[in-house]
Amino acid sequence: MRCGYFESGRCRSCTWLEWPYADQLATKVERVRALLPDGVDWRSPVPSAQEGFRNKAKMVVAGSVDAPTLGILDPSGHGIDLRDCPLHQPGLHDALPVLADFVARARVAPYDVATRRGELKHLLVTESPDGELLVRFVLRSQEPLARLRKHLPDLREALPAARVVSVNLQPEHKAVLEGDREIVLTEAATLPMRLAGVELGLRPRSFFQTNTAVAEALYTEARGWVHEVAPASLWDLYCGVGGFALTTTAPGRDVLGVEVSDEAVRSATAAAHGAARFVAGDATAYAREHEPPDLVVVNPPRRGLGPELSSWLETSAVRHVVYSSCNAESLARDLALMPSLRPVRARLLDMFPNTAHYEVLTLLTRY
Structure with missing residues (x-):
């Protein structure tokens, strides 16, 4: 991709822009794989368009x-x-x-x-x-x-x-x-966001992924993994406007989303039409106070889950975790605190081409 702003030095935000895109993607995969344990089934990475992708x-x-x-x-x-x-x-x-x-x-x-x-x-x-x-x-x-x-x-x-x-x-x-x-x-x-077979609702102060095409691939991949495990109950922690929760609903499945933002919860509840429930609150506090589900989806900020929530997951009865991370270093720290929940499958999705950033989806199973 050519960019006059980059070439003139007026903007250098796309720090990897001078790299061939295939090298960008391969380097991201290599760096993330080095941080996760051996034995993970790595699916092929999901690429992105280099331009015209930011929503x-x-x-x-x-x-x-x-x-x-x-x-x-x-x-x-x-x-x-x-x-x-x-x-x-x-x-x-x-x-x-x-x-x-x-x-x-x-x-x-x-x-x-x-x-x-x-x-x-x-x-x-x-x-x-x-x-x-x-x-x-x-x-x-x-x-x-x-x-x-x-x-x-x-x-x-x-x-x-x-x-x-x-x-x-x-x-x-x-x-x-x-x-x-x-x-x-x-x-x-509310701005309707139709993707991955659902209609999400985006209010002004709600978070949504910046790359729509890759976000759709992320939700679709997670949905496939969840349906394969077929949990009777599921929590989506750090659920935002409910992307993972609403794309993983199924007949007879109890789906609950937890998000600290009241506005995001209002958006998710309106979009759910009763297919899932959403509550406003701290993810760790909610987990400690309620009976755990069969499967938990987590999509934390860059700092990761942290010791408290990771330790709760380790000692809980949760059988599976689908972990969506934008920072493999914090993901690795969290995994070290959850040795009973082993990563068995992972896929890198290039949410942020031309930079060192990415999203990585990991399936953890209790052993």
């Missing part, structure tokens, strides 16, 4: 109210415009210039890090498999809110794919992407 644009807004930049900041704090980034899906690529024009029309001043003045910090845009958009404006305060509401009909006309538009308030001067308060400006508050 989310996370853009720092800088520049001026008349000429905003959407992209990143250079070391001096000036904006580098990346609206033509080749990683974005076509719908995002087409939407970003329209959104930049809207920002100028609504007179929303970009936030200046050096002077701590201005309002618009980030523009976050997610595209669904159906081509609809979730658009979020991260503001320092509510000052521009009336202008955004006034010009919203113009945006909807220029960008009809914008199903959900919201404002997130992040008043603090620190490197935090978003704040705790969200104000939805449209009638719709």
Whole structure:
């Protein structure tokens, strides 16, 4: 893949871009296999397109109210415009210039890090498999809110794919992407995400995988493993909007998702239509207080499960674990704390091409 931003040195985020893609994939597999025990049945890795795969644009807004930049900041704090980034899906690529024009029309001043003045910090845009958009404006305060509401009909006309538009308030001067308060400006508050045979619901502050095609492969692979084991009961811990839970339901199977985010739980519950249950809470605390299921799916953050939840799984009656990890080092630490649950099958999915990052799915069985 060729990228003018990378070649000019304006953006070097894709640190592996100069490597042939086959070498990228082989290196990831080699590094992950070295961290897991011997005897694992490694399935062939799932590759990704090198460009046009990102369903989310996370853009720092800088520049001026008349000429905003959407992209990143250079070391001096000036904006580098990346609206033509080749990683974005076509719908995002087409939407970003329209959104930049809207920002100028609504007179929303970009936030200046050096002077701590201005309002618009980030523009976050997610595209669904159906081509609809979730658009979020991260503001320092509510000052521009009336202008955004006034010009919203113009945006909807220029960008009809914008199903959900919201404002997130992040008043603090620190490197935090978003704040705790969200104000939805449209009638719709949920973006339907149809993949792997289910319809998930994505609300503004809910997490979803960045690579839709590989996410679909991830859910499909996990579903096959779960159906092969055929558990009567299943927990999806760190369930987010319920991707693993909703793709592994089956007649007579009791499926429960646990997620700390209330908003994600609302999204998952609405999408489940009674096929699965979801509760808001800490995964470790919930596990300690309830009778364990036959199988647990875990999809923790980069830090992994940690000693408490790993130790609980080791001493529990859980027969199988499907572990989705974005960090094989923390996965290896967790596995060392669960010697009775042995990894028997694994597959690397290249969720983040052109970088050292990945997702690895592992099936653990109790011996």
